[in-house]
Amino acid sequence: EMEISEVLLITAIVEIFSGARSHLAKCLNDIALRHFTPGETLIFSKSYNEYRNNLQFQRKFLTKTDDVSSSISAELAFLSSPLEELHQQELWPLVLCNRQICDEFRHGTRSKHSSYIFSLQARDLIREIREKLTALKELAEWNPRAKFVVAVEQCYFFSRNVNAVVEEILTELWNWKIVNAVILIPAQNIQFQCNGNESHNKSSKRQVSEKLPIPLLEVFTWFPYQLSNLCGQVKRAILINTWVLDGEDREGFLHEIPLFGKKIPSDLRGCPVRVSAFAYSPFFNQDMNNGKHKDAIIFNDGLEFSLLKTMIAATNISVTFQPLPVGDDLWGRPLKNGSWTGILGQVLSGNSEVAVCGLYYVCHLSNGFECSMPYIFDETLWYIPCPKPFPHWMSLSRVFDVSLWLVFILVYVIYSTLIWVSVMLYNMQGNVQHPCTSISKCFLNLWAIILGVSAYDKSPEKTIIRVSFLLWVMYSLALNSVYQTFLTSFLIDPGLEREISTVEELLESEMELGIPTTVDTVLPELTSSRYWRHTLCPDMSLCFRRLAYEGNFAVLCSRYSTEYDEGHKYIDSNGKSHLCHLKQTFSLQSVTMTVQKGSLLLEKFNAVISHVIEAGLMNLWWKDLKFLATLRADKVLEAPNSEYTAMTMEHFQSAFFVLAFGSLLAVLCFVWEFLH
Structure with a gap:
């Protein structure tokens, strides 16, 4: 008799679960049809093992008889009805996912998931959610901004307040940056049936007899910024709808309202946002005259600082700057254990919410980052020492090219020799002796004509010699006039030595190469053997001083940063820059803000960035910054004298x-x- 009563009890409980599963299947199907985008991937996460392991009555009775075990297994197989309902719609690519199955999709498409359904069956709900999210987060397609439906299928252990259970679930989801979520909980009458409450059963029978709507499932959610003092803290779960059974045995929602409404308001009510940045011109210029708060990070100007101020005004947030990261890797680089250093590491670890300081796009390097839309299109250039002027002692020879000097000397030797041969032949005929009787005299006389001085004390008598002499005078006059015309220019400005123009020439010059500490993260080719002479620059200002004033050193750096510093740091008293760069662009980069994957701020930031770019404010701020830098540099410049x-x-x-x-x-x- 005892075994028969236990079997009857198990059968009754399974019937209750089966009925609840049927209601849940219809509810999930209705939510999917109303709110899930057709054609986009739907993830259904559940675990049969957890369900079986956490049923205390199953542990107690499965060892009694094989018939009971078979009955329970048959009923458990029926509990897949929610997944079956969704699959029959054929509207979404449906993926059944748990810790084992999700691993098979790690190399799938890069399109993000659109919606998730979590079926919670374990006694420890929070642990089950955490394990499901841990498995899903490893996927590249993981999307914390998708629509989440969390269905709690167990009801027999609800001894606490339902709101407290829902708030714990929402808090755990918030820790994973999930906000757009609804929680489905069996209604109180279903829970009372699970617990065998006879008084509530009588109330349900009265509702059926009077054809009143019977609550089956309750739908909860929350709004993270509803109150200014909450700022993302889950303090109150809100019942937004109820799945009911009406008097005509039809199931549906009690209210026709959207379940996934706008969760993040336009006004964030002054909620604090932690930002990681450091002084790096022209993006963030630190206030050097701040004497009251020496230990605090205070910026007073900068390109991205102006953008951040615009975001503060548009979204009504308050910003607190995080302390500088430890070490020389200010921007950050990946480590072997999957973590990052620098300000990117602060974002990935959750110590900061936004990393911004001339950051290049890095979201392809880690699945834990998301980047804003680009607002600056920068380029990296090789900055090299400017070519030095030729020594002034070379001014006389640099008027003509080497090839012209060689031709001139060759013509001079040949012409002098021909004149001397002609004179010798003329004298051999018994004529009067000509002054150019030796080859040395002939060379000296023609050189005197080149210098524009008197040559012969007696003019040649032979016509052919006179004509040759006249041609040499005309040649010397033309050559001498051109030489004297340009000589003054070369005496004043001797010109510049040949400049390095390509990367190949730079590498062949055996010049030492300096690169920022973390730029090789986005430009891995810098670690190849081709750039084996590179040196890391923890302090870019020291590297640029070495480049500007010592030479024999090249630096790879951002065009924006160098163009700004060049205008007021690396110019001489005449306003001439000490820095030059290759005309060849090394790489094009997009400057973005980096947040943790799923950050609620990203959508707000992208909207502000879009308006700023369309209004042309970035270009305006950039021009103003360069103009102010030029004014500061004018204090130390001397006015050049252009008259003489x-x-x-x-x-x-x-x-x-x-x-x-x-x-x-x-x-x-x-x-x-x-x-x-």
Whole structure:
């Protein structure tokens, strides 16, 4: 008799669960048809093992008889009716997911999931939710902003207040950045049936006899920023709808209202947002005159600082800047254990909500990040030492190119030799001796014509020699006029040495290369053997000082950052920059804000960024920043004198070098003649 009563009790409980499952299947089907986008992936997460392991009555009675075990297994198989209802609609790609099955989809499509249904069956609801979310978060398609339906299918253990249970579930979802969620809980009359409450059973029978709507499932949700003092804290679960059975045995929602309404208001009521940033011009310029709060991070200007102020005004948030990360990796780089350093690590660990400081797009490197829409399109360039001016002692020779000097010398030698041969042939005919009787005299006379001085004391008598002499005079006059015309320009400005123009030339120059500490994260080619001479620059200002004032050093850096600093840090008194760069762009990068995946702020930030870009404010702020930097630089610049340039000994170095060489040569000739 005892075993028969136990079997009857089990059968009664299973019938109650089967009926509840039938109501739940219809409710989930109705929610999916009304709110889930057709054609987009629907994840249904459940676990039969957890269900069986947490049924205390099953542990107690399955060992009694095999017939009872078979009966229970048959009823458990029927409990898949919610999934069956959804599958029969054929409107969504339906994926049954738990810790084992989700692993098979890790290399699937990159399109994000649109909706999730969690079927909670274990006694420890929070642990079950946490395990499901842990498995799903590993997927690249994981989407915390999707629509979530959490169905609590057990009712026999609800000894506490239903609102407290729902608030615990919502709090756990909030810890995973999930807000757009509804919780389905068996109505109180179903729970009382599970617990065998006879008085409530009589009340349900009265509702049926009077054809009143009978509550079957209650739908709860919450609104994180409903009150200014909450700011995302789950303090109150709200009953927004009820799934009922009317007097005509039809099931449906009691109220025709949307379940997934707008959860995040436009006004965030001054809720605090933790931001990770550091002083990095021109994106964030730190207030150097702040004497009252020396330990606090206070910015007073900057391109992204202006954007952040606009976001504060548009969304009514309050910003607190996080302390600087430990170490030299300010932006951050990935570690072998999956974590990150720098301000990106602060966001990934949850210590900060937004990382912003000239950050390049990194969301393809980690599944835990999400990036805003780009608002600055930057480029990285190789900055190199500017070419040095040629020494002034080379001014005399640089008027003509080397090839022209060689041709000139060759013509001079050949022409002098031809004149001397002509004179010798003329004298061999018994004529009067011509002055150009030796080859040395011939060379000296033609050189005198080049210099524009008197050559012959007696003009040649032979017509062919006179014509040759006249042609040399015309050639020398033209060459001398051009040389003297450009000589003054080269004495004042001797010109610049050849500049490095390509990356290949830079690598061949054996110049040491400096790169920011974390830029190799987004530009992994910098770690290849081709750039083996690279050096990390924890402090970019030190690297740029070395580049500007020492030379023999090249730096890869952002065009925005360098263009801003160049205008007031690395110019001489005449306003000339000490920095030059290759015309070839090394890489194009998008500057974005980085948040943790599922952040509620991303949608708000993207809306503000879109308006800022459309209004042209980024370009306006950039022009204003450069203009202010130029004004600050003008304080140390000297006004250039454009009327004239005073000639100094430095300009005439080449002339004095030639004079000294000529004097030395004359002394040597005198000594040689004196000795011989």
